[in-house]
Amino acid sequence: MEIKSLKDWGLSPQQPFVIAGPCSVETPEQLDKTVSALVKNGIDMIRGGVWKPRTRPNSFEGVGSIALPWIKEVKEKYGVKFAIEVASPFHVEEALRFGIDMLWVGARSTVNPFTVQEIANSLKGVDVPVLVKNPVNPDLALWIGALERINHAGITRLGAIHRGFSNFNDTVYRNSPTWQIPLELRTRYPQIPLINDPSHISGKRDLIPHIAQMALDLNFDGLIIESHIDPDQAWSDAAQQLKPEALAELIGQLHTRLVSVDNPVFESQLEIIREHIDEVDREILEALSRRMRLVEKAGEYKKMNNVAIFQMERWKKVFETRPEWARALQVNPEFVKELFQLIHTESIKKQEEIMGVAFYSEEKKK
Numbered sequence: 001m002e003i004k005s006l007k008d009w010g011l012s013p014q015q016p017f018v019i020a021g022p023c024s025v026e027t028p029e030q031l032d033k034t035v036s037a038l039v040k041n042g043i044d045m046i047r048g049g050v051w052k053p054r055t056r057p058n059s060f061e062g063v064g065s066i067a068l069p070w071i072k073e074v075k076e077k078y079g080v081k082f083a084i085e086v087a088s089p090f091h092v093e094e095a096l097r098f099g100i101d102m103l104w105v106g107a108r109s110t111v112n113p114f115t116v117q118e119i120a121n122s123l124k125g126v127d128v129p130v131l132v133k134n135p136v137n138p139d140l141a142l143w144i145g146a147l148e149r150i151n152h153a154g155i156t157r158l159g160a161i162h163r164g165f166s167n168f169n170d171t172v173y174r175n176s177p178t179w180q181i182p183l184e185l186r187t188r189y190p191q192i193p194l195i196n197d198p199s200h201i202s203g204k205r206d207l208i209p210h211i212a213q214m215a216l217d218l219n220f221d222g223l224i225i226e227s228h229i230d231p232d233q234a235w236s237d238a239a240q241q242l243k244p245e246a247l248a249e250l251i252g253q254l255h256t257r258l259v260s261v262d263n264p265v266f267e268s269q270l271e272i273i274r275e276h277i278d279e280v281d282r283e284i285l286e287a288l289s290r291r292m293r294l295v296e297k298a299g300e301y302k303k304m305n306n307v308a309i310f311q312m313e314r315w316k317k318v319f320e321t322r323p324e325w326a327r328a329l330q331v332n333p334e335f336v337k338e339l340f341q342l343i344h345t346e347s348i349k350k351q352e353e354i355m356g357v358a359f360y361s362e363e364k365k366k
């Protein structure tokens with residue numbers, strides 16, 4: 001994909017790059033007051049929802065096209081740039097008609113290649129920056145596919161927004177961050193600017209600073225954060241919006257990190273640490289290999305005695321004790337639980353192969 005670096009997008013060189021504004025544009029007064037306060041706090045790229053894709057019917061679905069002249073007015077009055085979500089060719093046409101500066105494709109549109117293609121077709125021959133939110137489901141291929149469709153329409157000022165992934169029972173986050181997905185996108189397409197959306201990941205304002213800092217620690221290029229002049233009275237997403245002053249305070253506290261430093265001492269020290277990490281990784285793999293050989297032995301033994309692979313009591317014991325051992329060793333027990341679930345699945349696969357081989361060879365004998 002041919003994509004322009006964020007510094008060539010013609011935006012202000014804020015560090016970090018921040019897009020902020022209300023979840024929804026509600027009234028001319030709310031918009032004016034919010035934008036005025038954001039501008040005072042140094043924000044010059046505003047976001048605002050005009051058409052809102054809501055999960056349930058009868059929720060507020062955005063004021064629609066009547067917001068566009070209000071946006072045009074604040075853009076002129078305060079000299080700011082404005083980004084909105086588009087979910088159809090009609091939205092694109094309306095947005096461009098009113099001089100909207102940046103568009104984004106929402107998570108519920110990214111999941112649908114038909115919708116993304118229609119949006120892409122309506123962008124042919126237009127030079128506007130477009131950001132593509134991750135799909136609601138944790139599917140990197142779908143996210144990349146949407147970026148490719150928009151890119152093939154000729155959009156080179158193209159970026160990705162990480163807004164987290166729907167979950168059934170994550171009690172902490174509204175949308176699980178599942179950081180490995182945006183990091184994999186970055187690894188495969190380092191040229192695509194990556195913007196983090198801590199508002200939609202957290203769903204609550206208290207968690208926003210932690211997620212925003214984590215994104216900067218992971219070298220994201222920018223943040224998109226919801227901010228409303230009076231969050232508690234917001235018509236949508238009241239719990240996750242910040243007052244403009246709170247947003248400014250948050251930005252002031254964030255630490256931006258460097259990709260690397262031109263410092264030979266740092267480089268050589270890091271190299272030494274990495275060599276140790278290589279050694280430890282090898283030890284981990286050797287230990288895993290030894291465990292697998294034992295699991296195979298257990299599998300052979302089960303086969304000889306016609307015993308089932310899955311041993312619930314033993315597995316319960318393994319699953320209980322390993323996180324405890326981990327805690328004593330200052331390793332995150334939750335991580336170790338996931339790790340052992342993976343290991344157990346692999347053990348079962350191995351033992352199934354062992355049982356299967358017997359089945360096939362006996363079949364052959366017949």
Ligand SMILES: O=C(O)C(=O)C[C@]1(C(=O)O)C=C[C@@H](O)C=C1
Nearest residue numbers: 298309310311314315318344347
């Ligand atoms: O203890 C066994 O029976 C094993 O085969 C080992 C093992 C494991 O990986 O720890 C694998 C499968 C069983 O469900 C329980 C435990």
